[in-house]
Amino acid sequence: MFTGLIEEMGTLRSVQRRGEAMILSISASKVLEDVKMGDSISVNGVCLTVVDFDRNTFSVDVMPETFRLTNLHAIQTGSALNLERAMMAGARFGGHIVQGHVDGTGTIRERTAEANAVVYTIEPNDPSLLRHVVQQGSVTLDGISLTVVSVDRENCRFTVSIIPHTLKETVLQHKNAGHTLNIECDILGKYVDHLLNMRDSQPGRRSGGLTESILRDNGFM
Known part of the structure; x- marks a missing residue:
């Protein structure tokens, strides 16, 4: 991890x-x-x-x-x-849970400056990845833990904002429009999505969105 x-x-x-x-x-x-x-x-x-x-x-x-x-x-x-x-047990957890299991790649569509930050607009090469990208949630790009700024589901794109330190210390400084990035979506979101889909696919179970009973049945309450 x-x-x-x-x-x-x-x-x-x-x-x-x-x-x-x-x-x-x-x-x-x-x-x-x-x-x-x-x-x-x-x-x-x-x-x-x-x-x-x-x-x-x-x-x-x-x-x-x-x-x-x-x-x-x-x-x-x-x-x-x-x-x-890999993270050592007991070490400070400064980012988010990253497995190093890449879900796919994305292409940088825009790189724009905004005050002291640089904003990257990413288009996942597999549109289905966007279901696990949440505004203000976490995403990993080329191994970097980042916060999602916005999600444009209609155009299948999302943005992240990079501070100067991150730009200086990572390969993002070399990445421009047209370059690809490895994407790993937040593992917590992927597990929740999987549990909900598994429940809805069971015979005799009706899909009805996220409910208190679903959370309790799957150990979240």
Whole structure:
């Protein structure tokens, strides 16, 4: 599990491609301070397993499913990457619950300045993802925990506002209109949606929206 607070930007040193499988070698410093074989590191929001490392780099495998579902298939040598180690028990929880299980990608449609902030307008490549994007809720973009500013369901877009510190410390500084971002929707919303759909699909159960009985039946009360 991660928090969506990026620890550092690494640099992609090499890519070994075998069809839709890849081995990425990434240079870093902070995330290597206590690294061990088999550790989980979020790379642009994708939870990947360390399979090799030395003092300055670590390597991770990218399987075909991850290749197809995320923007990692498009990265090139020299690209900057958002990195975060898995959260330690008892550590400060500064972002929100991030699994590193990307739901899909989105395309930046606009990048505009607003006072000290930069506002990004994102169009999910899978329109169904928007059902889990809630105004003032949480969303993860390339591993960054962000707050949703607005949702335009008619045009299948949502916006986030980036403070100067986040822009400076993450790969968003290199992202403009046309670039893709990995999207992970809030896990709490996905679980609630799943529970409601499971209940409504049971024989003899009628769908009627969120009710007190639904919350009680599923352990929320």
